Amino acid sequence: MTETVIHPAIENRPNAFTQAEIGWTPWLQPLEEVELTERHWAGLVDASRAKSPYFMLLARDPDILGARTKTDKDIFYNVLAGLPRAERELAATAASRANGCIFCASVHSRFASHHSKRTEDVQRLLDEGLQADLGSRWNAVVEASVALTATPSQFGADEIRRLREEGLDDLEIADVIHGAAFFNWANRLMLSLGEPTPAA
Amino acid sequence: MTLQNRDIIDFLAGIEPGSRLDGLRAQRPETRLNAQKSHEALFEPEHWGSVTPAERFAAAVFVAGLHKAPDIANFYSSKLRDEAHGPELVAIIGAELEVGDTTGPYGHYPVGPLSREDKPGLVYEVSGESRNLLDPKLSAALEHIHLLVFRPREASAGALQKLLDAGWTTTGIVTLSQLVAFLAFQIRVVTGLKALAASSAAIGQVAQA
Numbered sequence: 348m349t350e351t352v353i354h355p356a357i358e359n360r361p362n363a364f365t366q367a368e369i370g371w372t373p374w375l376q377p378l379e380e381v382e383l384t385e386r387h388w389a390g391l392v393d394a395s396r397a398k399s400p401y402f403m404l405l406a407r408d409p410d411i412l413g414a415r416t417k418t419d420k421d422i423f424y425n426v427l428a429g430l431p432r433a434e435r436e437l438a439a440t441a442a443s444r445a446n447g448c449i450f451c452a453s454v455h456s457r458f459a460s461h462h463s464k465r466t467e468d469v470q471r472l473l474d475e476g477l478q479a480d481l482g483s484r485w486n487a488v489v490e491a492s493v494a495l496t497a498t499p500s501q502f503g504a505d506e507i508r509r510l511r512e513e514g515l516d517d518l519e520i521a522d523v524i525h526g527a528a529f530f531n532w533a534n535r536l537m538l539s540l541g542e543p544t545p546a547a
Numbered sequence: 548m549t550l551q552n553r554d555i556i557d558f559l560a561g562i563e564p565g566s567r568l569d570g571l572r573a574q575r576p577e578t579r580l581n582a583q584k585s586h587e588a589l590f591e592p593e594h595w596g597s598v599t600p601a602e603r604f605a606a607a608v609f610v611a612g613l614h615k616a617p618d619i620a621n622f623y624s625s626k627l628r629d630e631a632h633g634p635e636l637v638a639i640i641g642a643e644l645e646v647g648d649t650t651g652p653y654g655h656y657p658v659g660p661l662s663r664e665d666k667p668g669l670v671y672e673v674s675g676e677s678r679n680l681l682d683p684k685l686s687a688a689l690e691h692i693h694l695l696v697f698r699p700r701e702a703s704a705g706a707l708q709k710l711l712d713a714g715w716t717t718t719g720i721v722t723l724s725q726l727v728a729f730l731a732f733q734i735r736v737v738t739g740l741k742a743l744a745a746s747s748a749a750i751g752q753v754a755q756a
Contacts, residue, residue: 352708362659374704375717407718411725414584421577446652447700498651499615500738507746524739528732535695535728539702
């Protein structure tokens with residue numbers, strides 16, 4: 348009975364961007380823990396992800412899940428050099444805000460707030476949208492992320508010049524590119540395979 | 548593949564070994580390695596599952612075409628041409644790219660405070676002529692791909708039901724979703740890095756002048 352769609356009954360579906368800890372529920376049947384082979388466990392990367400319906404659904408194709416997870420972790424957590432973590436999370440939030448992924452924006456706006464301590468500015472990005480004035484440097488990161496998120500992409504020399512004017516070097520600009528580009532991947536999975544649920 | 552060799556992003560972005568951009572990418576070896584492994588997991592997998600090579604490359608040609616990334620679309624077209632009926636599929640998808648031509652992201656939000664940001668736009672359907680030539684599975688995939696590329700915020704359980712009805716399995720839908728979503732990443736990394744390479748070169752010229 349896996350080949351049917353799940354229609355979850357959700358009261359008070361999230362309908363606005365938020366930094367609250369909302370949940371997510373799938374529209375397709377995730378794997379059960381008893382079904383996992385060694386290949387599935389490898390794809391999950393962290394065994395704790397077997398508790399997540401999102402990762403257990405993606406585990407149906409474990410090889411791409413594993414490579415995707417490792418790409419994700421390096422783009423966001425490898426901060427030995429390059430862009431500060433807060434601004435990588437800002438790029439992720441801006442891309443998610445532009446694509447309309449309420450769930451992804453909730454997670455990464457929380458991270459952006461945590462690492463920057465600028466919770467109110469992050470909230471203005473969620474409430475007012477992509478035109479919110481967050482100060483010159485953050486505006487440049489948001490504009491670049493949104494330009495790259497457009498289809499077709501509108502990212503080019505103007506966005507790079509703005510980022511350089513704010514003091515970003517080429518590695519940091521490459522980090523903005525990867526952070527925003529990665530959320531064009533994540534948003535499309537989160538938006539298309541299930542939906543957000545209200546904070547508990 | 549070692550880091551001394553060019554990977555698929557290097558190839559698509561025109562990054563040469565030893566260039567400035569090659570040096571930048573070398574500072575993120577895990578990202579580089581796993582972006583490549585992601586590509587291989589989708590386009591050269593050990594287990595093809597229920598999604599055929601022709602379906603994967605056809606999807607990729609459509610995604611890259613919708614992003615107006617002609618070099619990337621040509622790369623995937625060349626792979627598709629090697630499959631059975633590949634040349635015909637390339638031609639059909641070329642015609643469908645004109646039907647589906649638009650700019651995004653757009654679409655409506657769940658009803659509420661975000662409704663004021665709703666942006667209506669094209670709801671693409673495969674043209675009648677192409678529908679007669681394509682099998683139902685690939686027709687349904689093209690319509691779903693257009694949804695994911697341009698108006699992912701309008702995705703729904705109903706859209707997944709259409710894929711199941713057309714012969715996609717649950718696991719096949721996961722693979723198709725990863726493929727479209729991964730390409731949305733790959734195309735943007737290539738676009739971004741190409742722009743960065745061009746801009747670094749321009750700065751170099753100013754410095755020399």
